[in-house]
Amino acid sequence: MSRSSYKKVVLAYSGGLDTSVILKWLEEVYGCEVIAFCADLGQGEDLKAIKKKAQSLGVKKVYVEDLREVFVKDHVFPMLRGNAIYEGSYLLGTSIARPLIARRQIEIAADEGAEAVCHGATGKGNDQVRFELTYMALHPQIKIIAPWREWTMRSRRELIEYAEKHGIPVTATKAKPYSMDMNLFHTSYEGGILEDPWKAPPEEIFVMSVSPERAPNKAREVEIEYVAGNPVAVDGKKMSPAALLAHLNKLGGEHGVGRVDLVENRYVGMKSRGVYETPGGTILHAAHRGLESLTMDREVLHLRDSLIPRYAELIYYGYWYAPEREMLQVALDEAQRDVTGTVRVKLYKGTCTVVGRKSPRSLYRLDMATFEEDDVYRQKDAEGFIRLNALRLAIRAQRKKRSTR
Incomplete structure (x- = not known):
């Protein structure tokens, strides 16, 4: 044509x-x-x-x-359920x-x-x-x-x-x-004066957050409620997906949370310097992982974590509608069934720290984990567990000893 x-x-x-x-x-x-x-x-x-x-x-x-609402509910929230971060820093707001x-x-x-x-x-x-x-x-x-x-x-x-x-x-x-790109999840900056990776981004470019140095001297605690991996309320108030994200953007931005300065690997082969602001997304990522630590089975958590780099890479590259991303999404969402509960985070001068978590689906057992006296865990059982797991190491050491004679 x-x-x-x-x-x-x-x-x-x-x-x-x-x-x-x-x-x-x-x-x-x-x-x-x-x-x-x-x-x-x-x-x-x-x-x-x-x-x-x-x-x-x-x-x-x-x-x-x-x-x-479509953007947050059908794109941002599924991505957050998968804890997608590209190259350890980028929360994929433009992608x-x-x-x-x-x-x-x-x-x-x-x-x-x-x-x-x-x-x-x-x-x-x-x-x-x-x-x-x-x-x-x-x-x-x-x-x-x-x-x-x-x-x-x-x-x-x-x-x-x-x-x-x-x-x-x-x-x-x-x-x-x-160049600047903004949406409800983040703001990105690249090109022009930012192309020298040695130079710090000028403070005046930022639009979603104050610098950590100018953030309040008093910390702010926020409670976020989740159902099956999705945030549904902040400080007890139910909100739509877009309203919830906008609210956390405001809180995070006021405390300087969510700034990232990254030299990333573009899909087309070159390195590029990008500066990002993702205040609400940073809070939700930290809170989500905090709740997962309480509610997800160890092996499911570890297996899921092994999938995160690939999942994030697919989103970064643009394969949202590819079958492999859709397959991974099903697996990641299956792991979220029990990720229900409330997380308390503390915002302070650019940091977001989980300081409390609770869940009706918790796998945490105080009677098991306590260092005080208990009647449910037989400490002597650990001896056999260790011996069996060390067996291959002991055999290897014996072989090594024989070969040196």
């Missing part, structure tokens, strides 16, 4: 520099009708203004949809948002009879993979336009110049060209 045969294209539109330039570029290069789709994932922007901006650039049809945006693009394309979908991800990053794997998993025949892999512009500085030339209003400047 040639460029001229595209009559309609659905663009994942954020209103930022890249996608605003892409709107004009698609009209110039493809001569097609552009349908803009903006997902409200809790980025805190004026979505009415974003819609008006798209219309001012010539777009006749703009979809603006509130997907916050988990892309499959949802891409899925809605495909659905809108089907409703509108569009031949193609378009995204604003660069040819160097992970997002292009996340978008396009989702497109192909859900609609293998759809055509994909990736402007960063087609146009001659090579940097965001050139995009700014293009925008100025065509009268496109943008907030990025040549003096401050770093």
